[in-house]
Amino acid sequence: MQTGGASGSMRAGVAVAACGVLLMSLAACGGADGGSASKGDGGSGGKAAHAKAPTVDLKRIPDVGNRLRQQIPANSRQVVAVYGEGKDSADSRIVLYTKNGSTWDQTRSWEGHNGKKGWTTDHQEGDKRSPVGVFTLSDAGGVLGDPGAELPYTESASFQAPHYWAKSHWHDFDYVIAIDYNRMKGTSPNDPTRPEGQSKGGSIWLHMDHGSGTSACVSLSKSGMQYLLRTLDPDQHPVVVMGDEADLKA
Known part of the structure; x- marks a missing residue:
């Protein structure tokens, strides 16, 4: 866990330097349109349900085909799987799997959301679809203080969603985990x-749910975000595997 000191100051400096372009980043993730069909406040999310999944010994992560499975690093022992309900659906289920020896334990699961228009294998800026793929999880942060994160954590008010967005979105970025798609x-x-250019989109995060689809991010309950922040460990090389049912199984 990274807190305080010169390293923390450096990361805080990065956050301040990014303020000038933050609205662009937030629009990529939360959507400057404020979203529609909001259901409940962003602090708890419209789909706050979560559960401790039954312990099942799995030789492989369910419903993930060879194409994506082969992209999971061999040293990864924590996988967040995001199961989209359909190509054009904003609804998804998020499951944390932890490798134990040669098997995967299904640890926790939550209901959540992805891009408003569903999923894509060729994400472009502003398409309102989440990118399908396997991505590492390296950095975290948010408006709120570090809840005990194992990943390096940047606390900054610059994460705050603009208050001209719908009130249900104001807490979307209280906690975020960066999905390593087109970022440093x-x-x-x-x-x-x-790194791949503006047209390929970016600023795609795991963040707190507001009850409806995002512009490309994946959202889940506040308690779910806290659990992931306290559990995902850089020494375990965590990744996210995400997509709609058909693309995941390909």
Whole structure:
């Protein structure tokens, strides 16, 4: 866990430097339109249900086909699987799997959301679809103080969603975990750098749910975010495997 000291100051500096482009980053993740069909406040999310999954010894992660399975690093022992309900659906189920020896334990699960328009294998800026794929999870942060995160954590008011967005979105970024899609690892989640270019989108995060689809991010309950922040360990090389049912199984 990274807190305080010169390293923490450096990360805080990055967050401040990124403020000028933060609205662009937040729009990529939460959507400057404020979202529609909100259900409940962002602090708890419209789909706050979560459960401790029954312990089942799994030789492989369920419903993930060879194409994506082969992209999971061999040293990864924590996988967040995001199961989209359909290609054009904003609803998804998020499951944490932990490797125990040669098997995977299904540890926790939550209901949540993905992009408003569903999923894509060729994500573009503003398409309102979440990218399908396997991505590492390296950095975290948010408006609120570090809840005990194992990943490097940047606390900054610059994460705050604009208050001209719907009130249900105001707490979306209280906690975030950066999905390493078109971003620089080892920086604050709101660092604007996009190695593959602006047109490929970016600032795609795990963040708190507001009850409806996002612009590309994956959202879940506050308690779910707290659990992931306290559990995902860089020494375990965590990744997210995400997509709609058909693409996941391919």
